Structure formats: C-alpha cells, structure tokens
Amino acid sequence: MLLRHLIPLLLAVTLQPAFAKEAVPVAADPVAEARLMHLSSELRCLVCQNQTIADSNAELAVDLRNEIREKIQTGMSDAEIKDFMVARYGDFVLYRPPVKNTTLVLWVGPFLLLAVGGGILVFNLRRRRKQAAEPELSRDEQSMAESLLHTDSTKETT
Amino acid sequence: MKAWYLIPLALFIAMLGFLGAGLKLDPREVPSPLIDKPVPVFRLQTLDTPSRLLSSEDMRGQVWLLNVWASWCGGCREEHPTLVEFAKTRVVPIVGLDYKDQPDDARRWLDDLGNPYVTSVSDPDGRTGIEFGVYGVPETFVIDKAGIIRHKQIGPITPDILRDTILPLVKKLNAA
Numbered sequence: 257m258l259l260r261h262l263i264p265l266l267l268a269v270t271l272q273p274a275f276a277k278e279a280v281p282v283a284a285d286p287v288a289e290a291r292l293m294h295l296s297s298e299l300r301c302l303v304c305q306n307q308t309i310a311d312s313n314a315e316l317a318v319d320l321r322n323e324i325r326e327k328i329q330t331g332m333s334d335a336e337i338k339d340f341m342v343a344r345y346g347d348f349v350l351y352r353p354p355v356k357n358t359t360l361v362l363w364v365g366p367f368l369l370l371a372v373g374g375g376i377l378v379f380n381l382r383r384r385r386k387q388a389a390e391p392e393l394s395r396d397e398q399s400m401a402e403s404l405l406h407t408d409s410t411k412e413t414t
Numbered sequence: 415m416k417a418w419y420l421i422p423l424a425l426f427i428a429m430l431g432f433l434g435a436g437l438k439l440d441p442r443e444v445p446s447p448l449i450d451k452p453v454p455v456f457r458l459q460t461l462d463t464p465s466r467l468l469s470s471e472d473m474r475g476q477v478w479l480l481n482v483w484a485s486w487c488g489g490c491r492e493e494h495p496t497l498v499e500f501a502k503t504r505v506v507p508i509v510g511l512d513y514k515d516q517p518d519d520a521r522r523w524l525d526d527l528g529n530p531y532v533t534s535v536s537d538p539d540g541r542t543g544i545e546f547g548v549y550g551v552p553e554t555f556v557i558d559k560a561g562i563i564r565h566k567q568i569g570p571i572t573p574d575i576l577r578d579t580i581l582p583l584v585k586k587l588n589a590a
C-alpha cells in the first residue's frame with residue numbers, strides 16, 4: 257500500500273535532478289541505475305587502477321559515477337558518455353581497449369603466440385614420426401636377419 | 415644444431431629485458447589525451463576574492479601554468495617550496511586550481527606556506543578537475559599563448575623536472 261504512494265513520489269524526485277547540480281545518489285531510477293552500473297563497470301578508476309569505477313570507492317570514482325549519472329539523465333547515449341571519458345582520461349579509462357594501431361600487439365599478440373606454439377608442436381610431432389619410421393630394415397637386411405635367426409635356432413636345437 | 419639449446423636462454427634474457435624496462439615505467443603516469451588540445455574552458459571564483467571570477471579565456475595570449483593543488487594533498491606540500499621559489503623568477507604565471515578543497519583551509523595553507531600563484535580558482539566539487547582529466551593531485555599543465563595544452567606533469571614538480579622539462583618548454587613556447 258505504501259509502495260503505491262512511494263513510487264510516484266520517487267519518480268517526482270528523480271525527474272527533477274536534470275536541473276539540479278548534484279545528482280541524486282540513491283538508486284531511484286532503476287533503468288538509469290542499471291545503465292550507470294553497466295557503464296561504470298567498463299571504466300577504469302584512475303586512482304586505484306585495477307578497479308572499475310563501479311567497484312571503487314575512491315573519491316574520484318564517486319565523482320565520476322555522479323558525472324555519468326547526470327549525463328544519463330540529460331539523455332546522453334552510452335557511446336557519448338564513453339567518448340566524454342576517453343577525451344579526458346584517454347583510452348586507459350576503458351577496461352576493454354579499442355583496436356588501434358597502438359593496441360594491435362595487445363589484441364593480436366596472443367593469437368600469434370598460439371600460432372607459433374602450434375607450429376612448433378606440429379613440426380616436432382612430424383619429426384618424431386619420421387624418426388620412429390626410419391629404423392625399418394631393407395629387404396637384404398631382413399633376409400639376413402632371418403637367416404641368422406634361423407641358423408641360430410637350428411644350432412641350438414641340435 | 416647445438417644452437418637450439420641457446421634458445422631458452424635467449425628467451426630468458428629477452429624476458430629479463432622487458433621486465434627491467436617495466437620496472438622503470440610508472441603505471442600512475444597515464445598519458446593525457448588533452449596534450450595539444452585546447453584548454454578546457456572554465457570560469458571559476460577566485461580563492462582570495464570569491465566575487466571575482468577568472469576564466470581560462472583571461473589567460474589567452476601568454477604562456478601559463480595551471481597547477482592543480484589542494485590543502486589536503488601531501489604531494490602538493492612536497493612540491494610547494496619548488497613552486498614558491500620558481501614563482502619568484504617570474505618566468506611564467508602560475509594559476510592554481512584548488513581542487514575539491516575548503517576555501518578556508520586553502521587560504522590558510524597559502525598563508526602558512528607561501529603563495530606562488532598569480533591567482534587560484536576554486537573547484538570545490540571537482541567538476542573542472544574532471545574536464546582536465548585530473549585523477550591525482552598535484553598535476554600541472556603547461557599552456558601556450560593560443561590556449562593549447564602542451565605538457566602535463568603528473569605528481570609533484572621537482573627542481574629537476576622544472577629545470578629539464580618545464581623551463582625549456584616554457585622558453586620555447588614564449589619564443590614562438
């Protein structure tokens with residue numbers, strides 16, 4: 257019952273802050289809040305570099321979350337917000353680095369290593385197979401061996 | 415064929431080389447995308463007289479430094495004597511951006527330690543800091559006559575950095 261009154265109230269509160277300077281810090285608009293969480297989980301906090309803005313409680317991360325929340329409320333798209341962040345903090349702010357000339361080694365490197373490793377493996381396996389196949393006897397050697405074995409066995413039986 | 419046995423050793427040495435180079439890199443120094451871009455426009459209250467505003471446009475036509483500082487910041491205390499000494503030479507005006515600070519604390523800080531700034535402006539909520547891509551104070555920007563950012567120093571300015579990097583750049587920009 258209480259909820260029924262609460263929801264319009266919350267909506268009234270959340271629709272205002274487009275004009276306010278401070279963004280509302282409460283999870284008032286679930287859709288915007290979900291977008292905020294998604295966006296900030298893809299952005300790096302530059303103070304504690306191995307955390308996302310979503311995870312970090314550094315003051316800068318809090319400020320940036322507020323900034324993003326405000327941008328969502330003014331109707332900016334996710335791509336626009338990311339561009340805003342990259343323009344100020346550089347590609348480093350993106351947890352998923354873009355494919356560029358400078359990041360090519362990062363993206364292609366692992367696959368190159370895999371290909372090289374696979375190549376070496378195949379090369380070695382082939383060589384090993386060849387070595388295993390090599391000690392076959394020629395026809396002459398074969399008959400010689402047989403005759404030796406034969407004479408040996410006849411000798412022993414006699 | 416014997417050379418094959420040397421490959422792991424060669425790889426190991428190469429890896430040592432990479433690791434050694436990595437030791438010398440500071441992961442906190444993230445290259446700013448703002449280099450060679452126009453200085454973000456700001457219009458903020460000055461610290462000493464809040465009724466007076468200073469805008470980034472007011473600095474156009476001269477080479478200037480923007481030093482981001484705060485009274486709560488340890489690194490700023492560290493670099494402050496260097497800045498105070500440098501300001502005495504009057505080579506280049508230094509504008510302070512007082513980042514996420516209490517104006518009272520900031521004024522007291524300058525009274526106690528000396529004021530190297532031609533003006534300081536207040537950025538109490540850090541919005542201007544975000545425009546500048548500030549992520550750790552102190553940070554210092556070198557801005558040319560046309561209002562283009564030419565250099566960003568992350569972390570405290572030392573006399574060495576001042577002499578080897580900032581001063582030559584300021585001289586070059588002044589001559590241009």
